[in-house]
Amino acid sequence: MLDIKDLKASIGGTEILKGVTLSVNPGEVHAIMGPNGSGKSTLAQVIAGHPDYVVTSGSVEYFSRDLLSLEPEQRAREGIFLGFQYPVEIPGVNNAYLLKAAINARRKHRGEPEIDAFEFMQLAKEKMKLLDMDASLLNRGVNEGFSGGEKKRNEILQLAMLEPQLAILDETDSGLDIDALKAVAGGVNALRDPDRAIVLVTHYQRLLDYVQPDFVHVLSQGRIARSGDKSLALELEEHGYDWIREAASA
Amino acid sequence: MNAQKLAGVAVDAVFDSVSVATTFKEKLSEAGVIFCSFSEAVQNHPELVKKYLGTVVPYRDNFFATLNSAVFSDGSFVYIPRGVRCPMELSTYFRINAANTGQFERTLIVADEGSHVSYLEGCTAPMRDENQLHAAVVELVALQDAEIKYSTVQNWYPGDEEGRGGIYNFVTKRGDCRGDNSKISWTQVETGSAITWKYPSCILRGENSVGEFYSVAVANNMQQADTGTKMIHIGRNSRSTIVSKGISAGRAQNAYRGLVRVMPQAENARNHTQCDSLLLGKQCGAHTFPYMEIRNPSAKVEHEATTSKISEDQLFYCRQRGISEEDAVNMIVNGFCKEVFKELPMEFAVEAQALLNVSLEGAVG
Numbered sequence: 001m002l003d004i005k006d007l008k009a010s011i012g013g014t015e016i017l018k019g020v021t022l023s024v025n026p027g028e029v030h031a032i033m034g035p036n037g038s039g040k041s042t043l044a045q046v047i048a049g050h051p052d053y054v055v056t057s058g059s060v061e062y063f064s065r066d067l068l069s070l071e072p073e074q075r076a077r078e079g080i081f082l083g084f085q086y087p088v089e090i091p092g093v094n095n096a097y098l099l100k101a102a103i104n105a106r107r108k109h110r111g112e113p114e115i116d117a118f119e120f121m122q123l124a125k126e127k128m129k130l131l132d133m134d135a136s137l138l139n140r141g142v143n144e145g146f147s148g149g150e151k152k153r154n155e156i157l158q159l160a161m162l163e164p165q166l167a168i169l170d171e172t173d174s175g176l177d178i179d180a181l182k183a184v185a186g187g188v189n190a191l192r193d194p195d196r197a198i199v200l201v202t203h204y205q206r207l208l209d210y211v212q213p214d215f216v217h218v219l220s221q222g223r224i225a226r227s228g229d230k231s232l233a234l235e236l237e238e239h240g241y242d243w244i245r246e247a248a249s250a
Numbered sequence: 251m252n253a254q255k256l257a258g259v260a261v262d263a264v265f266d267s268v269s270v271a272t273t274f275k276e277k278l279s280e281a282g283v284i285f286c287s288f289s290e291a292v293q294n295h296p297e298l299v300k301k302y303l304g305t306v307v308p309y310r311d312n313f314f315a316t317l318n319s320a321v322f323s324d325g326s327f328v329y330i331p332r333g334v335r336c337p338m339e340l341s342t343y344f345r346i347n348a349a350n351t352g353q354f355e356r357t358l359i360v361a362d363e364g365s366h367v368s369y370l371e372g373c374t375a376p377m378r379d380e381n382q383l384h385a386a387v388v389e390l391v392a393l394q395d396a397e398i399k400y401s402t403v404q405n406w407y408p409g410d411e412e413g414r415g416g417i418y419n420f421v422t423k424r425g426d427c428r429g430d431n432s433k434i435s436w437t438q439v440e441t442g443s444a445i446t447w448k449y450p451s452c453i454l455r456g457e458n459s460v461g462e463f464y465s466v467a468v469a470n471n472m473q474q475a476d477t478g479t480k481m482i483h484i485g486r487n488s489r490s491t492i493v494s495k496g497i498s499a500g501r502a503q504n505a506y507r508g509l510v511r512v513m514p515q516a517e518n519a520r521n522h523t524q525c526d527s528l529l530l531g532k533q534c535g536a537h538t539f540p541y542m543e544i545r546n547p548s549a550k551v552e553h554e555a556t557t558s559k560i561s562e563d564q565l566f567y568c569r570q571r572g573i574s575e576e577d578a579v580n581m582i583v584n585g586f587c588k589e590v591f592k593e594l595p596m597e598f599a600v601e602a603q604a605l606l607n608v609s610l611e612g613a614v615g
Contacts, residue, residue: 048570049569049570050566051562051566052562071569072566072569072570073569073570073572073573073574073575075570076569076570076571076572077572081570082570084567084570087567088561088563088564088567090564090567090568090581090582090585091585091586092582092584092585092586092587092588092589093581093582093584093585094585097581098568098571098573098581101571101573101577101581102571102572102573105571105572105573105574106572109572141585158571162571162572
């Protein structure tokens with residue numbers, strides 16, 4: 001579903017991605033690991049279409065269509081979801097309102113009727129319970145005054161409600177305590193589906209104890225230095241990222 | 251007008267300073283409420299007009315008040331008798347139709363002891379290349395235990411993108427909390443006019459009297475909005491709240507200018523002021539001029555102010571969820587104004603939101 005070929009991208013004139021090639025198929029869970037500054041988050045942002053990043057060469061195809069020519073909102077409506085590393089606060093905008101607008105934007109795009117208020121509330125309450133979230137968070141401003149854990153859970157709530165084809169989670173595990181990590185992992189596992197692909201961007205192996213990936217890729221200096229199965233993550237845990245850097249430069 | 255009737259709002263329509271129709275007169279008169287054009291009030295209730303006209307805004311108050319006092323031809327008059335809660339929202343709809351003219355209407359609302367009234371004011375004007383003057387005077391009088399809630403949605407023609415044409419909105423609005431425990435609340439949503447100078451104020455004369463000012467002012471393109479309030483604390487334990495939200499876009503300039511004055515006899519006066527500015531784009535400006543004159547040491551006065559921009563990150567976050575950039579801007583702006591919109595009567599809140607979206611169309615791109 002997602003085919004990235006020799007992708008190069010920069011921000012503010014600095015090249016971050018220096019030729020990334022990656023294929024993701026429905027039903028698969030990929031983990032993208034790597035040290036700080038290796039380009040993990042950049043890859044996630046470029047797929048989602050952040051306007052600050054400039055793609056200088058290479059291609060990204062999504063269901064055999066040129067993804068890079070689509071606006072961020074079009075990509076979202078086509079089923080791409082990015083769980084943000086730092087979810088932004090939008091004061092005064094009701095969390096439920098944003099969520100409902102997001103659901104209806106996708107429904108409209110697919111020619112479906114809008115979700116009715118009752119159905120929405122039922123669904124939201126059910127998903128929040130699974131994520132062990134306080135129902136009052138629905139009526140607060142978007143991420144306004146949320147704790148770090150609440151913000152990340154809120155991302156997973158949106159993920160669960162929007163049911164995208166391709167979910168990219170950018171360091172969703174960072175800064176979470178063990179209970180929050182388990183709740184988030186549970187949310188992600190519940191979304192594993194033969195028609196859906198999940199890409200986990202993570203610095204640590206920790207999340208992968210709870211969400212088992214089919215493939216692990218290690219990004220280093222803007223390229224995928226190694227790919228393998230979940231045992232690669234364990235090797236990394238043991239040897240650290242220097243091991244990859246040495247292997248890459250050798 | 252029919253739609254308004256269905257909504258259960260009594261309307262007085264004033265076109266080019268002439269009151270053309272007042273609805274629901276019979277139902278209101280059953281409750282003893284007088285709601286009519288100024289010219290009718292002069293004919294039918296001269297004693298009330300004489301007693302209150304010019305007592306809040308004297309004809310020598312300022313240049314535009316003097317001009318209005320000299321030439322005003324009509325306007326709206328409201329009297330709520332003692333102990334009566336006005337059974338419906340009262341509304342005046344102002345429209346400037348004629349070219350090369352100004353509008354100089356006058357509004358006088360008197361709430362007698364223990365009464366309560368909510369009054370809405372809407373304004374529009376067609377597009378014209380030349381500037382037109384709107385110099386109105388609004389006087390509110392709240393006697394003991396009375397409450398007046400005055401809401402405005404102002405959408406005078408703001409001129410074109412280059413600043414040609416548009417209304418000069420130089421309006422004097424003042425409320426007098428004359429009796430103890432009285433309350434006057436101003437809520438305004440200002441999206442129109444080329445230049446606005448407007449400071450709806452409260453004189454908190456009565457003990458325990460309350461003044462409130464909730465404002466959203468939007469300035470886009472070449473508009474200049476200079477608005478705010480004055481809270482004059484005279485009575486003991488008088489309290490005031492000011493919430494001002496300014497939104498600037500295009501090359502517009504938006505200023506909050508406010509005065510909180512606590513007189514020596516106003517023991518335990520309290521004020522809380524919150525001024526927030528939101529900037530859209532790089533060429534607009536937001537300015538805050540809070541004046542405070544405190545002459546009693548028991549006063550508690552607070553002022554909070556913020557200036558923010560809609561961040562790229564907020565927009566991208568919404569777009570990543572499938573929401574278009576324009577819808578995202580509207581959503582964020584409406585979120586910013588929420589504290590003020592919730593003070594508006596329901597029908598007006600919806601209209602105000604829609605108006606805001608139209609005013610800022612294309613402001614971010």
